[in-house]
Every structure is written in structure tokens, then in C-alpha cells.
Amino acid sequence: MPSHKVSTLARLLSVSTDTVRRWIDDGHIELDPTVPGPQHVDGASVVRFLTERPELHAGSLGRQSHSMRNxxxxxxxxxxxxxxxxxxxxxxxxxxxxxxxxxxxxxxxxxxxxxxxxxxxxxxxxxxxxxxxxx
Structure with a gap:
């Protein structure tokens, strides 16, 4: 299963790195212990977290302040x-x-x-x- 740096996950979900770290600390998502170096989050745990919280799919994760240019x-x-x-x-x-x-x-x-x-x-x-x- 893929894993991602905390900063990458924060960017993908339009939240702060502090929010991702709180999710880790609260046990909502898990770190990937197999990746050395900077903390990496287990992709499957993120999917479970998002799937269990449909409100996160409804646009409450944050707002974009720039054009995505498709x-x-x-x-x-x-x-x-x-x-x-x-x-x-x-x-x-x-x-x-x-x-x-x-x-x-x-x-x-x-x-x-x-x-x-x-x-x-x-x-x-x-x-x-x-x-x-x-x-």
C-alpha cells in the first residue's frame, strides 16, 4: 500500500500539516513504520478515515485560493x-x-x-x- 509524507497528504487534502499530525495523534490515521526518514502516513489508513467520514467529501476540508488550471x-x-x-x-x-x-x-x-x-x-x-x- 502506498504511503505519503505528512506534508504531501496535507496538500492533497487542503489541510495543514498540524491537522494531519493531530489525526495521527488521535489514532485516525496511521504512520507507515516501514519507511525510514520523515514521517510517512499509510495510504490505506487515510482512505479508511475519509470513507468513515463522508462529511469530508462534502467540501469541508478547506478552500482553494488559486486556480487549479484543470x-x-x-x-x-x-x-x-x-x-x-x-x-x-x-x-x-x-x-x-x-x-x-x-x-x-x-x-x-x-x-x-x-x-x-x-x-x-x-x-x-x-x-x-x-x-x-x-x-
Whole structure:
């Protein structure tokens, strides 16, 4: 299972490194004891933590203050594959991105739950909506 530096995980989830360290101290996520050097967080424990807390998928992890320019780094939190296609779910800061790609691509990229990937979005049609209170 992949592991990630505390600072990398904080950036991916749009939280501070102190928040990630609190999650570690509180036992919500686990360190990877097999990685020497700076602390590394076990990717599977992060996925469990996010999965158990659906409110974190709803945009409460923080706000982006810059343009993502259609490249959003994130943590792979789920992969569902059949022989031809795979559904890959990324947690990109406060956003949950779902991508449908070939299973061959998932294999070639070496993706697994807990991996870091970058969602690259090319949208030819973007819909906008306003909240009911502003309509």
C-alpha cells in the first residue's frame, strides 16, 4: 500500500500539516513504520478515515485560493475494475473526482487505493447553477 509524507497528504487534502499530525495523534490515521526518514502516513489508513467520514467529501476540508488550471492532485480512495474499464475515485482537496478509464491504463499507471494521481480535466461543456436562496 502506498504511503505519503505528512506534508504531501496535507496538500492533497487542503489541510495543514498540524491537522494531519493531530489525526495521527488521535489514532485516525496511521504512520507507515516501514519507511525510514520523515514521517510517512499509510495510504490505506487515510482512505479508511475519509470513507468513515463522508462529511469530508462534502467540501469541508478547506478552500482553494488559486486556480487549479484543470490539474488537480489527489489521493486515490477507490478503484472498481472489470476486464475493460475502471472507475477511479480521487479525493482532491475538498473535491471528489470520479474518472472512468481503461483497466489497462490503471495497470500501466500502477494505480492502487492510497496512490497519488493527478486528475486532468478537459471540459467542453461546463454547467453552472446557483443555490436556491440566490435564485
Amino acid at each position: 490539474h488537480m492532485p489527489g489521493l486515490v480512495i477507490d478503484i472498481v475494475s472489470d476486464t475493460v474499464m475502471s472507475q477511479v475515485v480521487l479525493q482532491c482537496g475538498p473535491f471528489r473526482i470520479v474518472s472512468l478509464v481503461s483497466t489497462e491504463a490503471v495497470t500501466e499507471l500502477g494505480l492502487s487505493v492510497g496512490s497519488v494521481a493527478i486528475a486532468q480535466v478537459k471540459a467542453t461543456n461546463v454547467s453552472l447553477a446557483v443555490s436556491p436562496s440566490r435564485a
